Amino acid sequence: xxxxxxxxxxxxxxxxxxxxxxxxxxxxxxxxxxxxxxxxxxxxxxxxxxxxxxxxxxxxxxxxxxxxxxxxxxxxxxxxxxxxxxxxxxxxxxxxxxxxxxxxxxxxxxxxxxxxxxxxxxxxxxxxxxxxxxxxxxxxxxxxxxxxxxxxxxxxxxxxxxxxxxxxx
Numbered sequence: 001x002x003x004x005x006x007x008x009x010x011x012x013x014x015x016x017x018x019x020x021x022x023x024x025x026x027x028x029x030x031x032x033x034x035x036x037x038x039x040x041x042x043x044x045x046x047x048x049x050x051x052x053x054x055x056x057x058x059x060x061x062x063x064x065x066x067x068x069x070x071x072x073x074x075x076x077x078x079x080x081x082x083x084x085x086x087x088x089x090x091x092x093x094x095x096x097x098x099x100x101x102x103x104x105x106x107x108x109x110x111x112x113x114x115x116x117x118x119x120x121x122x123x124x125x126x127x128x129x130x131x132x133x134x135x136x137x138x139x140x141x142x143x144x145x146x147x148x149x150x151x152x153x154x155x156x157x158x159x160x161x162x163x164x165x166x167x168x169x
Contacts, residue, residue, distance in 0.1 A: 028090040
């Protein structure tokens with residue numbers, strides 16, 4: 001059946017190819033069964049070369065070569081957004097249980113750039129979060145990026161706030 005996904009439906013094939021987003025039909029193991037013209041042209045992929053390859057292998061994921069079994073078997077693969085989304089859909093965790101999953105890849109670099117602009121107070125340097133609350137820099141990064149800070153003093157602040165430390169050296 002997989003070989004026939006869109007072959008017997010020229011109309012659906014035409015619609016699928018006319019969508020300007022990169023679309024892939026994948027199975028529960030993230031194996032590519034079909035891709036549209038946008039994905040083929042945009043990523044330079046040919047269905048003959050990626051058919052039944054796992055997404056990580058087709059997209060050259062750095063983790064797909066970590067273990068001999070390939071994509072989906074490295075320890076990092078448990079956190080893979082694409083693999084987990086496909087499993088979520090196939091396992092019926094959405095509205096319907098699906099045999100195949102439609103994967104859409106979008107260029108979100110502009111969105112990431114906008115998200116990277118942080119509103120920061122020009123006086124106290126606290127950062128405003130999406131809910132409008134002001135957080136100190138360390139707490140904001142700890143809660144949004146899972147980053148912890150260690151503290152130290154730059155040379156200028158050491159001289160300004162602890163001038164006596166210079167005489168100790």
